[in-house]
Amino acid sequence: MHVCLLPTEILLHIFTIVDKGYSWRSRVPLVALARTCRNFKEPALDILWKSIIGFKPLISCLPESVSNADTQRKFTFKSPILNGKWRAIDRYARRICSFLVNSTVLDRIDNQVVQVLMSAPSPAPLLPNLHSLRWCDGREHFFPLLRTLLGTTITSLQLGFTLTFPSFAQSALSASLGGRCPSIREFVGICVGDSAESSDAICETLCSLRELSRLHTGAPSTV
Numbered sequence: 001m002h003v004c005l006l007p008t009e010i011l012l013h014i015f016t017i018v019d020k021g022y023s024w025r026s027r028v029p030l031v032a033l034a035r036t037c038r039n040f041k042e043p044a045l046d047i048l049w050k051s052i053i054g055f056k057p058l059i060s061c062l063p064e065s066v067s068n069a070d071t072q073r074k075f076t077f078k079s080p081i082l083n084g085k086w087r088a089i090d091r092y093a094r095r096i097c098s099f100l101v102n103s104t105v106l107d108r109i110d111n112q113v114v115q116v117l118m119s120a121p122s123p124a125p126l127l128p129n130l131h132s133l134r135w136c137d138g139r140e141h142f143f144p145l146l147r148t149l150l151g152t153t154i155t156s157l158q159l160g161f162t163l164t165f166p167s168f169a170q171s172a173l174s175a176s177l178g179g180r181c182p183s184i185r186e187f188v189g190i191c192v193g194d195s196a197e198s199s200d201a202i203c204e205t206l207c208s209l210r211e212l213s214r215l216h217t218g219a220p221s222t223v
Contacts, residue, residue, distance in 0.1 A: 011043040049095035054105035059113065061088050067113075076110045086121055096127045099149065102136040102160070114145050125151035136160025140169040147173070150180040155211075157181060158188035171201060178208025186214040 015030060034044035049057075059067050059075050062085055067077050081089070120126055126148045133154055135146050138161025157177070177184070187209060206212065 008043055011040065012046065015044050015047040045092070046095050049092050051098040051100075052096050053100045053102075055101075055109055055113065055117065056105075058089055058093060059109075061092055074108055074110045075113055077112045077116050080119075081116055083121060090122070093127050094129055096130060098132040099127055099130055100134045100136070101146075101149075102134075103139075106137050106139070106142055114142070118144055118148055120148070125149060125153075127151075128153070130154055132156040134158040134160065140167070143169055143173050147176070147180070150176070152181065152183055154181045155183050156186040156188075157184050159190075161190070174201070174205040175208075177205060178210070181209075183211055184209045185211050186216075187212055188216045190217060 015033060030044050030048050033040045034048065035041070052058075056075065062081070066079060066081065066085060067075060069075055117126060122128075128151065130149060130151060130153055133149055133156070135149075135158070187206070206215065
């Protein structure tokens with residue numbers, strides 16, 4: 001290998017140019033690079049996993065003896081994940097910097113997957129190096145799963161549903177944002193208050209985001 005290709009920073013720059021987007025099919029060249037040699041493997045994997053849509057890629061890291069798709073084409077787990085299998089997930093989860101979850105993604109996983117993902121053995125967030133999170137689904141029974149993604153590394157948060165205070169679940173989620181994600185600089189969401197009390201709650205939530213520098217309250221994309 002040429003000496004100019006040895007620094008990881010140069011490899012990351014080259015592999016970023018090679019990367020074509022979210023589609024795994026369009027990322028075949030990066031997969032090939034990751035398998036070429038040891039020097040290429042880690043930088044190529046970092047780019048491959050930098051921006052991910054949904055939980056399917058992480059679930060796919062597990063052997064078929066642990067996970068599969070049921071008759072409704074939903075991902076499910078046949079058994080709980082032991083520590084050794086969690087290490088396989090962590091190896092890739094720590095590389096994810098941008099994560100998108102929408103209704104289609106959540107419709108593809110069953111309650112067993114939700115419970116297992118919420119039961120990770122580490123006290124750290126499920127994606128420990130996440131910077132940007134887009135959650136475009138307002139079903140409140142998925143909020144506990146959303147909380148497993150919230151962490152101190154997040155700087156951009158988009159909630160693709162209307163925060164209609166005083167919904168208890170939404171109020172509890174919003175009240176936790178300042179503590180769970182103190183580094184948020186960009187927040188995108190729709191906040192609707194139908195009373196002075198709910199308006200005060202919205203203001204209190206936004207004021208708890210001490211690092212906030214960009215606020216957008218229009219209708220966010222659900223793509």
